[in-house]
Amino acid sequence: MEIFKRLAKFYMPYKKYFVYSLLALFFVTAITVVYPVILQIAIDEGIVGGNANLIPYLAIGLILIMAVKGLATYIHQYFGDLFGIQTVYRLRKSLYEKLQFLPFSYYDRAKTGDLMSRLTADVEAFRFFLSFGFAQFVHFILIVSFTLAVMFYYSVPLTLATMVTLPFLAVAVYKFDQRVHPSFRKVRKSLAGLNSKVQENVSGIQTVKALSQEEKEKTRFHSQNDDYREKNIEIANVWGKYFPLMEFMGNVSAVILLGFGGYLAVQQQLTPGELTAFFSLIWFMIGPIMHLGFIINMFSQSKASGERLLEIFSEKERPIGALETKKAEKLRGEVTFKQVDLRYDGSSNDALSALDFHVPQGKTIGLIGSTGAGKSSIVQLLMRFYERTGGEILIDGKPLESYHVNILRQNIGIVMQQTFLFSSTIRDNLAYGRPDATENDIVTAAKRADAHAFISELPDGYDTVLGEKGLGLSGGQKQRIAIARAMIMNPSILILDDATSAVDMKTEVKIQHALHDMMKGRTTFVIAHRISSVKHCDEILVLEEGNVQERGTHETLLAQPGMYRRIYHMQNEHQADEKMSV
Ligand SMILES: Nc1ncnc2c1ncn2[C@@H]1O[C@H](COP(=O)(O)OP(=O)(O)OP(=O)(O)O)[C@@H](O)[C@H]1O
Numbered sequence: 418m419e420i421f422k423r424l425a426k427f428y429m430p431y432k433k434y435f436v437y438s439l440l441a442l443f444f445v446t447a448i449t450v451v452y453p454v455i456l457q458i459a460i461d462e463g464i465v466g467g468n469a470n471l472i473p474y475l476a477i478g479l480i481l482i483m484a485v486k487g488l489a490t491y492i493h494q495y496f497g498d499l500f501g502i503q504t505v506y507r508l509r510k511s512l513y514e515k516l517q518f519l520p521f522s523y524y525d526r527a528k529t530g531d532l533m534s535r536l537t538a539d540v541e542a543f544r545f546f547l548s549f550g551f552a553q554f555v556h557f558i559l560i561v562s563f564t565l566a567v568m569f570y571y572s573v574p575l576t577l578a579t580m581v582t583l584p585f586l587a588v589a590v591y592k593f594d595q596r597v598h599p600s601f602r603k604v605r606k607s608l609a610g611l612n613s614k615v616q617e618n619v620s621g622i623q624t625v626k627a628l629s630q631e632e633k634e635k636t637r638f639h640s641q642n643d644d645y646r647e648k649n650i651e652i653a654n655v656w657g658k659y660f661p662l663m664e665f666m667g668n669v670s671a672v673i674l675l676g677f678g679g680y681l682a683v684q685q686q687l688t689p690g691e692l693t694a695f696f697s698l699i700w701f702m703i704g705p706i707m708h709l710g711f712i713i714n715m716f717s718q719s720k721a722s723g724e725r726l727l728e729i730f731s732e733k734e735r736p737i738g739a740l741e742t743k744k745a746e747k748l749r750g751e752v753t754f755k756q757v758d759l760r761y762d763g764s765s766n767d768a769l770s771a772l773d774f775h776v777p778q779g780k781t782i783g784l785i786g787s788t789g790a791g792k793s794s795i796v797q798l799l800m801r802f803y804e805r806t807g808g809e810i811l812i813d814g815k816p817l818e819s820y821h822v823n824i825l826r827q828n829i830g831i832v833m834q835q836t837f838l839f840s841s842t843i844r845d846n847l848a849y850g851r852p853d854a855t856e857n858d859i860v861t862a863a864k865r866a867d868a869h870a871f872i873s874e875l876p877d878g879y880d881t882v883l884g885e886k887g888l889g890l891s892g893g894q895k896q897r898i899a900i901a902r903a904m905i906m907n908p909s910i911l912i913l914d915d916a917t918s919a920v921d922m923k924t925e926v927k928i929q930h931a932l933h934d935m936m937k938g939r940t941t942f943v944i945a946h947r948i949s950s951v952k953h954c955d956e957i958l959v960l961e962e963g964n965v966q967e968r969g970t971h972e973t974l975l976a977q978p979g980m981y982r983r984i985y986h987m988q989n990e991h992q993a994d995e996k997m998s999v
Pocket residue numbers: 525761762764768786787788789790791792793794795
């Protein structure tokens with residue numbers, strides 16, 4: 418019940434619907450028990466007692482009662498559904514909001530398919546129990562209580578005799594729950610794994626095809642699919658074993674009723690009408706008790722789902738910095754790193770150690786070094802995608818944490834190697850960081866980023882809808898949209914993270930032009946593998962394994978023997994080779 422308690426804030430606001438639904442259920446159940454009583458009166462008074470006039474009255478009474486039951490059933494179902502639907506609407510909203518504020522370290526671990534499955538299948542399983550399962554559980558208690566009351570009224574010894582099997586039934590139901598709950602958890606996990614596999618395959622279909630790994634992917638999917646099948650078979654086995662056992666115990670009660678009830682009737686301690694009513698009543702007990710397995714099943718599923726939802730809620734949100742500075746604020750863009758360390762969660766090495774540098778406002782800093790040297794990690798810290806593990810980072814002389822993350826990020830424009838574009842119009846993509854941008858802002862930025870010409874040539878211009886992942890545009894075109902998107906934000910700090918490495922030389926020249934235009938007056942971080950991209954920077958840091966190996970301007974670094982000079986010569990030779998081979 419702990420899980421339901423922890424999720425109470427989502428369903429408590431709608432408890433009135435639940436109460437209406439339960440009140441209606443009370444009527445439905447009470448009316449159900451009236452049927453056998455009417456049957457008993459019809460047999461004992463009408464048929465055996467020879468009072469045939471009573472029968473039409475009883476029939477009309479039954480029709481009226483059925484009409485009331487129909488109305489009560491409608492109210493019960495409608496409000497029950499409303500209770501579940503409203504609750505999960507709120508729940509889904511909160512989950513989605515929570516996902517927006519989880520740190521990057523969470524997404525490093527999370528799988529998209531698994532998250533999708535939590536937000537859809539798990540939320541639905543929870544709703545199903547709220548709308549249906551819980552009411553079924555209450556129905557079970559009510560119907561068993563009402564039925565027992567009527568049965569005791571008719572015959573105490575016969576009621577006690579038919580209840581002999583109930584403790585055994587209860588044990589079987591308990592054991593069933595013990596077995597079925599872990600199995601359901603496994604099924605949910607396996608389904609999430611299956612979703613992740615499909616999602617990953619679709620996202621990476623280009624890589625799969627390029628490396629001709631279709632067969633391997635098929636095998637991997639099959640093994641996940643097999644796993645899901647096995648887990649479901651496991652559940653089917655548990656059901657298969659316990660359900661007949663529970664049914665058998667129910668039937669034993671009916672046999673006892675027939676033997677002992679028949680004996681009592683012969684002894685005239687029970688009327689024929691009462692014995693007939695008992696047969697209906699006993700099934701009102703046995704049915705729900707057997708059904709209890711199904712309810713527990715549903716309860717177990719929703720418990721397993723609730724657990725998975727709570728896992729998301731219990732994740733720590735990313736720190737957001739001081740709230741009082743949330744008002745729009747333009748930073749100057751002076752950046753200082755003092756003895757900064759970074760070690761990613763679960764890693765045994767520092768990605769950055771004792772990093773020191775200072776970039777005055779409007780200056781450019783180049784970050785170069787081999788892959789994994791820590792270049793992008795500097796950006797991750799500056800954007801507060803991750804938190805440093807030591808040292809201090811200052812912006813305009815104030816600690817990074819004193820700014821609200823939104824303010825910080827509004828002041829930083831970033832163009833990355835791979836550009837993510839939403840499946841929306843080009844206009845929406847351009848204005849994504851500043852939804853209040855005017856048409857003029859958008860077109861001016863696109864012109865400056867050298868994107869206006871190709872956008873205008875598209876069939877719907879700025880209203881052209883891009884496919885998922887921005888399909889339909891070349892790497893260079895996407896990059897120019899990313900540059901325009903960053904320009905619209907008019908940032909004080911600009912980060913170009915390998916911004917031109919994914920495009921050919923000709924496009925690079927064009928993009929470089931747009932980038933230089935954007936860099937004017939902004940503090941700029943240029944992360945690159947090519948010397949040509951960083952050589953004009955005011956200072957260049959050569960990084961190796963999270964440490965600064967060399968620092969200086971292009972000229973000073975070239976003048977000294979070291980890594981920079983080696984990279985320069987290597988890249989120069991490479992370019993010379995390329996020219997020779999043309
Ligand atoms: N999210 C992460 N979780 C754990 N370790 C990470 C994470 N991101 C980067 N690292 C590790 O931190 C180190 C520095 O990585 P970083 O991405 O900063 O290097 P880089 O110089 O930008 O490399 P590249 O030129 O290949 O982009 C690497 O050892 C990398 O494996």
